[in-house]
Amino acid sequence: MPVITFRDALNHAIREEMQRDDRVFLMGEEVAVYQGAYKVSKGLLQEFGEMRIVDTPITELGFAGVGVGSAMVGLRPIIEFMTWNFALLALDQVVNSAAKMLYMSGGQFNIPIVFRGPNGAALQLAAQHSQAWESWLVHIPGLKVVAPGTPYDAKGLLKSAVRDDNPVIVLEGEMLYNTKGEVPSEEYVVPIGEADLKREGDHCSLITWGKSVLVALQAADQLAKEGIRVDLVDLRSLRPMDVAAIVKSVRKTNRAVVLEEGWEVCGVGAQVVDYIQRDCFDDLDAPVLRVTQADVPMPYAKNLERAAKPDVAKTVAAVKRVMYVE
Amino acid sequence: MESGTLIYEDRMAKKKAEAKVETSGAAAPPDRMALLTSMLLQRRFEERCAEAYALGRIGGFCHLYIGQEACGTGAISVLRDDDYVITTYRDHGQALARGMSPRAAMAELFGRIDGCARGRGGSMHFFDRNTNFLGGHGIVGGHVPLATGVGFAIKYRGGDQVCLCFMGESVVNTGAFHEALNMAGLWKLPVIYVIENNRYGMGTALERASAIHDIYQRGAAYDMPRGVVDGQDVLAVREKVAEAVHRARTESLPTLLEVRTYRFMGHSMSDAVSGTYRSKAELEEYMKRDPIMVLRMRMQAAGEIDDDGMAKLDADVKAIVQDAWEFADASAEPPVESLYEDVYVDSTT
Ligand SMILES: Cc1ncc(C[n+]2csc(CCOP(=O)(O)OP(=O)(O)O)c2C)c(N)n1
Ligand SMILES: [Mg+2]
Numbered sequence: 001m002p003v004i005t006f007r008d009a010l011n012h013a014i015r016e017e018m019q020r021d022d023r024v025f026l027m028g029e030e031v032a033v034y035q036g037a038y039k040v041s042k043g044l045l046q047e048f049g050e051m052r053i054v055d056t057p058i059t060e061l062g063f064a065g066v067g068v069g070s071a072m073v074g075l076r077p078i079i080e081f082m083t084w085n086f087a088l089l090a091l092d093q094v095v096n097s098a099a100k101m102l103y104m105s106g107g108q109f110n111i112p113i114v115f116r117g118p119n120g121a122a123l124q125l126a127a128q129h130s131q132a133w134e135s136w137l138v139h140i141p142g143l144k145v146v147a148p149g150t151p152y153d154a155k156g157l158l159k160s161a162v163r164d165d166n167p168v169i170v171l172e173g174e175m176l177y178n179t180k181g182e183v184p185s186e187e188y189v190v191p192i193g194e195a196d197l198k199r200e201g202d203h204c205s206l207i208t209w210g211k212s213v214l215v216a217l218q219a220a221d222q223l224a225k226e227g228i229r230v231d232l233v234d235l236r237s238l239r240p241m242d243v244a245a246i247v248k249s250v251r252k253t254n255r256a257v258v259l260e261e262g263w264e265v266c267g268v269g270a271q272v273v274d275y276i277q278r279d280c281f282d283d284l285d286a287p288v289l290r291v292t293q294a295d296v297p298m299p300y301a302k303n304l305e306r307a308a309k310p311d312v313a314k315t316v317a318a319v320k321r322v323m324y325v326e
Numbered sequence: 327m328e329s330g331t332l333i334y335e336d337r338m339a340k341k342k343a344e345a346k347v348e349t350s351g352a353a354a355p356p357d358r359m360a361l362l363t364s365m366l367l368q369r370r371f372e373e374r375c376a377e378a379y380a381l382g383r384i385g386g387f388c389h390l391y392i393g394q395e396a397c398g399t400g401a402i403s404v405l406r407d408d409d410y411v412i413t414t415y416r417d418h419g420q421a422l423a424r425g426m427s428p429r430a431a432m433a434e435l436f437g438r439i440d441g442c443a444r445g446r447g448g449s450m451h452f453f454d455r456n457t458n459f460l461g462g463h464g465i466v467g468g469h470v471p472l473a474t475g476v477g478f479a480i481k482y483r484g485g486d487q488v489c490l491c492f493m494g495e496s497v498v499n500t501g502a503f504h505e506a507l508n509m510a511g512l513w514k515l516p517v518i519y520v521i522e523n524n525r526y527g528m529g530t531a532l533e534r535a536s537a538i539h540d541i542y543q544r545g546a547a548y549d550m551p552r553g554v555v556d557g558q559d560v561l562a563v564r565e566k567v568a569e570a571v572h573r574a575r576t577e578s579l580p581t582l583l584e585v586r587t588y589r590f591m592g593h594s595m596s597d598a599v600s601g602t603y604r605s606k607a608e609l610e611e612y613m614k615r616d617p618i619m620v621l622r623m624r625m626q627a628a629g630e631i632d633d634d635g636m637a638k639l640d641a642d643v644k645a646i647v648q649d650a651w652e653f654a655d656a657s658a659e660p661p662v663e664s665l666y667e668d669v670y671v672d673s674t675t
Contacts, residue, residue: 025482051482057512062471062505069475072460073410075482092502096465097472103668105453105461106444110671141669165673 001184007177009151010040010116013158014078016187018048021076024162027054027063028080028117037082038118038177064090064115068097071111078162081117084133084171090115091136098167099142114161116170119147120211120261121298123175124305130298132262134210137169138238138271144192145238147171149213151181153236156190164192173211193237195245201229204319205249207272208259209235212310216259219315228323238268246272247279254285255322259315264292286322291315358625361403361560365395365618366639368419370647371428375418375435375449378651379595384435387464388449391419393590396617397522399423400563401490401585404571410458412473413492415450416522417462420492425457428650438657445660446668466527467500469493470519474506477515481578488574489517490567495584496527498544499535507582511548516574518567518581522557524589529603545582557587558615561624588612 004012018024025048030037032045032055045053056063060081067077081087087094094115102110121130138145144166148154154172161168198213199206199220208216213234220230231249235241250256256276258269269290276288294308320326372392378384391398398420402411405424413420421431426442434441435449443453452462460476463469473491480487497503498521510517521541525532533539545552551573555566563585570581590613592599600606625631631639 057505057508059505059509061502062474062509065468065471065502065506066475066478066509069412069460069472069477070479070482071475072472073476073479075479092465092468093471096468097463101461102671104443104447104451105455106441106446107668107671108443108453108455109460144670163673165671 001182003180004151004183005177006151006154006172006179006181007038007040009155009183010158010172011042011044012183013155013162014041015044015047017159017162018044018052023074023076024078025052025054025075026078026080027056027067029056029058029082031055031080036080038174040177041080060086060090061093064093065097067113067115068093068101068111071113072101072109076112076162078114078116081115083129083174084117084119085129085131087115087117087133094137094143094167094169095140099140102166103142110165111167112165113167114158114170115167116158116161117172118174118177119171120173121305121309124300124302125298126300127297132260132293134171134238135262135267138268143167143169143239145169145171146192146236147210147238148236149176149210149234151179151183153190153196153234155183156188157192157236159189160192163189168192171210176211176214179214190236193240193242195242196234196236197232197245197249198234199230199232201231202253203229203255204322205231205233205246205253205256206259206315206319207233207235207246207249207256209238210261212259212261215310215312215315218312219319222312222316223319228319228325230319241271241275243275243279246275250276250280251283254283256288257291257315257318257322258288259291259310261310262293263295264290265295267292286324289318289322291318356403356561356564358561358621358630361399361564362618362621362625362631363639363643364399364423365560365621366643367428367646368395368399368422369618370640370643371422371431371650372418374647374651376591376595378435384449385437386448386450387415388435388595389416389593390589390591390595391416393612393616394522394524394557394587395419396560396563396620397520397557397585397587398492400560401492401518401520401567403564404568405490406487408458409487410460410476410489411492412460412469412476412489413462414466414469414494415462415464416494417450417452421452421454421459421462424454424459426452426454426459428646429653430454432650432654433657436654436657437659438654439660440653440657444664466494467497467502470497470503470506473517473519474510474515477510477517477580478513480516481513486575487516488571490520491517492520492522494527495521495523495525495532495541496530496535497521498541504547507545507548507550507580510580511550514578515580516578518570518574518583520567521582521584522587523584524587526589526593526603528593528597529601531603540584542582542584548582550580550582552582552584554584554586557585558617558620560617560621590616
């Protein structure tokens with residue numbers, strides 16, 4: 001199976017979907033002439049032309065709304081945010097227009113749109129450029145939210161997102177774009193709403209998504225050396241969430257750690273813990289622990305940033321704590 | 327941007343083939359009786375809305391269009407069936423002018439299943455796919471980028487439809503307005519932005535909110551054709567919008583049109599008609615130029631209608647509104663089981 005980068009996996013997904021359906025177009029800052037701020041759209045302008053690969057001014061609120069308006073009358077936009085930090089300016093359109101239009105119109109106007117871009121912290125980008133927004137987005141009925149952690153999932157989920165007739169949020173990661181993985185050359189999609197067991201184990205469930213999957217894999221490797229077998233549940237989709245997969249895993253292991261990039265308070269992990277306490281109350285042998293970013297704006301200094309971010313060591317420690325070892 | 331050669335077929339393309347093609351910028355001779363009828367229907371409809379609101383039949387925020395009917399009526403009268411209309415929460419009059427059934431409109435206000443949005447939208451969120459009425463939107467400025475997006479889609483498909491986007495004058499102070507008009511100017515999109523300048527955003531006078539007072543001059547910032555027109559004169563509005571529509575259809579150019587008008591009611595049903603921000607005397611002065619009166623007097627002078635004709639028309643319109651009320655009253659509440667419907671559409675994936 002060919003091994004490609006996360007970036008190319010996204011690029012191939014967009015290209016294939018644009019070839020398949022001429023209602024699909026890509027719009028955002030620097031997507032065309034510059035070939036993408038993170039080069040995800042490399043080569044697409046040359047292939048599809050400027051009507052379908054559209055550079056915008058720096059106008060997040062505006063072009064998010066342009067996408068929604070065009071989707072109301074039959075197009076299928078892919079809206080790229082340079083990063084989700086800047087999408088904050090567009091949240092009115094994501095929440096008040098895209099997510100609610102179908103309901104508010106009594107079922108008359110669905111919005112088949114994809115909002116995508118990198119989410120979460122990269123390296124030393126400091127407070128305004130290092131934020132994980134999933135809890136804000138997952139909160140909204142009417143949106144679907146996916147957060148792939150591997151090139152395979154990135155391609156398969158983005159293709160599903162483009163084909164979905166609802167608004168779908170795709171959370172990527174600057175730190176993921178260069179990571180590599182096996183991606184089949186044949187056509188496939190990853191259905192929205194299905195978790196994937198990335199490691200099988202019977203000692204402790206480790207539940208995560210997106211970029212944190214890489215952290216979780218390393219933590220699982222380290223724990224394996226000490227004889228602790230982790231059941232690594234990669235949620236992949238956050239709304240709808242594969243609650244059955246969570247429950248199945250926790251009933252097997254009786255212990256769980258939820259790992260996420262974002263802040264602790266009202267994070268997506270809190271929702272995961274709620275599902276666990278509802279459905280696995282009698283199965284638990286220890287309280288569920290969460291590993292999150294420290295409850296501070298992201299600092300710049302290398303050592304402080306390291307201290308703020310969830311990492312392998314913190315994840316390993318949390319798993320050991322719920323195992324009551326050390 | 328060049329319009330692509332796309333095989334995508336819009337569902338409205340069929341309608342388009344049947345629709346009349348305009349050959350010049352001049353509006354076809356107006357059917358003045360139709361304009362009068364439409365405005366009178368809106369007026370009588372909303373008078374009953376006020377009554378229903380007082381009786382508790384209508385709830386929530388409810389913004390009446392009374393006094394401003396000529397704006398929407400004149401503008402919409404030059405559209406084809408396959409064109410698009412999008413607007414704010416002050417949407418009853420425009421929806422009716424666009425051809426929404428008064429029954430569906432009243433049922434929506436009553437929160438009933440036969441409403442134009444199945445009782446999910448209410449006064450502020452009228453939608454009607456059949457008339458390409460793309461909604462009533464409640465966030466000030468929020469729908470303006472949507473209109474630009476509709477214009478983008480028209481150009482993308484290589485069509486010659488237009489999108490008519492109504493808004494209040496307060497909208498021009500929002501970021502969304504600026505962002506949306508900049509892109510429409512940049513990409514030359516077939517959108518007509520109609521600003522209904524009724525002088526106030528809630529209780530804030532235009533002069534206390536905008537750095538410039540000739541609102542249409544904002545178009546200069548986007549190199550956009552622009553103009554201003556008397557919003558109490560339905561024929562004048564129609565003329566101006568016809569020019570803009572022609573420009574949009576034939577040259578794919580946007581227009582910013584300021585329509586000067588006045589609302590005769592409070593900002594919403596929970597607001598006094600006059601009060602701290604405007605005087606009764608000012609209101610009375612403006613009410614002398616009631617848009618329905620203005621057209622009626624002109625038609626009367628031309629011998630197109632007399633007092634008897636007017637009385638007959640009024641009775642007919644009132645009967646339509648009464649029928650809408652009865653229909654809405656008889657319509658069922660949406661079943662509670664439907665609460666979770668239409669959050670997502672079943673997808674093909
Ligand atoms: C973003 C936003 N801020 C505030 C409000 C509350 N609000 C509703 S209507 C309105 C005044 C708008 O005035 P204008 O645009 O002139 O329209 P008009 O009501 O006069 O038709 C305000 C402040 C809102 N709906 N959205
Ligand atoms: Mg106003």
